[in-house]
Amino acid sequence: MPHTPYPPSFYAASANPAPERPPLRESKHADVCVIGAGYTGLSAGLFLAEQGYQVVVLEAARVGFGASGRNGGQIVNSYSRDLDSVERSVSVNEARLIGAMAFEGGRIIRDRITRYGIQCDLKNGGVFAAFTHKQMHHLEQQKALWERYGYDQLEVLDQDAIREIVACDRYIGGTLDKLGGHIHPLNLALGEAAALESLGGIIYEQSQAIRIDRGPAPVVHTAQGSVHAKFLVIAGNAYLGGLVPELAAKSMPCGTQVIATEPLDGDLAHRLLPQDYCVEDCNYLLDYYRLSADKRLIYGGGVAYGARDPADIESIIRPKMLKTFPQLQDVKIEYSWTGNFLLTLSRLPQVGRLGDNIYYSQGCSGHGVTYTHLAGKIIAEALRGQAERFDAFASLPHHPFPGGHQLRVPLSALGALYYSLRDRLGI
Numbered sequence: 001m002p003h004t005p006y007p008p009s010f011y012a013a014s015a016n017p018a019p020e021r022p023p024l025r026e027s028k029h030a031d032v033c034v035i036g037a038g039y040t041g042l043s044a045g046l047f048l049a050e051q052g053y054q055v056v057v058l059e060a061a062r063v064g065f066g067a068s069g070r071n072g073g074q075i076v077n078s079y080s081r082d083l084d085s086v087e088r089s090v091s092v093n094e095a096r097l098i099g100a101m102a103f104e105g106g107r108i109i110r111d112r113i114t115r116y117g118i119q120c121d122l123k124n125g126g127v128f129a130a131f132t133h134k135q136m137h138h139l140e141q142q143k144a145l146w147e148r149y150g151y152d153q154l155e156v157l158d159q160d161a162i163r164e165i166v167a168c169d170r171y172i173g174g175t176l177d178k179l180g181g182h183i184h185p186l187n188l189a190l191g192e193a194a195a196l197e198s199l200g201g202i203i204y205e206q207s208q209a210i211r212i213d214r215g216p217a218p219v220v221h222t223a224q225g226s227v228h229a230k231f232l233v234i235a236g237n238a239y240l241g242g243l244v245p246e247l248a249a250k251s252m253p254c255g256t257q258v259i260a261t262e263p264l265d266g267d268l269a270h271r272l273l274p275q276d277y278c279v280e281d282c283n284y285l286l287d288y289y290r291l292s293a294d295k296r297l298i299y300g301g302g303v304a305y306g307a308r309d310p311a312d313i314e315s316i317i318r319p320k321m322l323k324t325f326p327q328l329q330d331v332k333i334e335y336s337w338t339g340n341f342l343l344t345l346s347r348l349p350q351v352g353r354l355g356d357n358i359y360y361s362q363g364c365s366g367h368g369v370t371y372t373h374l375a376g377k378i379i380a381e382a383l384r385g386q387a388e389r390f391d392a393f394a395s396l397p398h399h400p401f402p403g404g405h406q407l408r409v410p411l412s413a414l415g416a417l418y419y420s421l422r423d424r425l426g427i
Contacts (some may be wrong), residue, residue: 126180
């Protein structure tokens with residue numbers, strides 16, 4: 001039977017000790033079977049286990065193997081498309097519900113860290129950095145938009161203020177989200193998995209779901225076993241493959257690239273990011289970066305539509321890093337990796353049911369650390385019969401990518417090029 005290890009990322013190299021869970025080799029019965037041990041699946045499983053449900057999680061590789069254990073590690077509020085896009089897509093009541101949840105995911109993460117003593121290097125504070133006056137205007141509008149939904153933790157930064165936060169002269173301003181922040185993403189997933197197991201949940205690794213028998217009591221089959229359950233939660237996101245064809249029809253796997261430097265001298269690290277905030281810029285194809293607990297600069301950016309793995313990640317991301325921080329010209333890159341996320345045409349998540357007892361959430365579109373934790377909570381609520389918040393997300397309309405399966409990648413790349421040119425021209 002194939003064994004899939006973690007990819008060689010900085011996160012895998014610095015992960016907290018965790019057991020290798022055995023694959024499923026028998027027929028099991030559970031209240032809930034969850035497919036995928038990333039943030040969505042772990043969050044749903046943990047909320048359900050806290051309510052007394054017997055939960056079995058099937059993971060094709062290792063806990064946090066996908067985007068949950070490879071992302072930039074940034075706690076960013078709201079969604080990949082902001083609340084004004086939500087307001088244009090659904091009814092006033094549904095927009096009100098989705099807007100009220102836009103800042104809940106970060107609170108869930110912090111609660112999990114505190115309640116279960118998860119060691120994942122939590123730091124508070126996240127910055128949105130603007131290159132142009134148009135981007136700065138957008139950030140000011142975002143602040144007013146978020147305040148309409150009761151969120152008052154954004155602070156506008158002028159050019160002098162942002163230069164006290166980031167040692168970079170490219171930005172004309174930005175905003176500070178005081179309840180943004182950053183974490184070691186794989187250690188967060190491992191801690192949540194341990195919390196789930198402490199409540200009686202069972203996680204099987206190296207146990208890819210290969211077939212689902214739908215019906216009043218769904219059955220999930222793996223190569224060597226099966227799980228019979230009352231409810232099923234599908235949380236495979238970009239790593240679900242063709243298991244559920246209708247979920248693949250309106251989404252597209254994409255890759256993003258990340259590098260991590262060698263540990264920086266303490267004075268240099270402090271000069272780069274004196275407050276130790278994480279940062280993302282406001283371009284359509286944005287860059288994002290932060291310091292790790294051991295003072296490496298973790299820098300990411302770029303999108304590979306269709307989830308291709310570039311041959312030389314460092315050659316793609318290092319120039320971006322040096323454009324931001326030319327001070328790092330002589331610094332060695334010790335890790336580089338890629339990971340897949342699932343993109344939707346609207347850039348808003350896809351949520352829904354298949355029949356009466358199969359629930360899913362996917363398509364975070366590169367903005368998933370906070371949303372996935374919220375998704376787990378609303379799936380758990382819906383499964384228990386409290387579906388108002390789940391149904392608000394399920395009301396979001398979704399459409400196939402233009403060009404169908406064959407042309408969606410080149411057309412998406414062409415659209416990204418258009419928006420990137422607009423960013424460069426400041427229009």
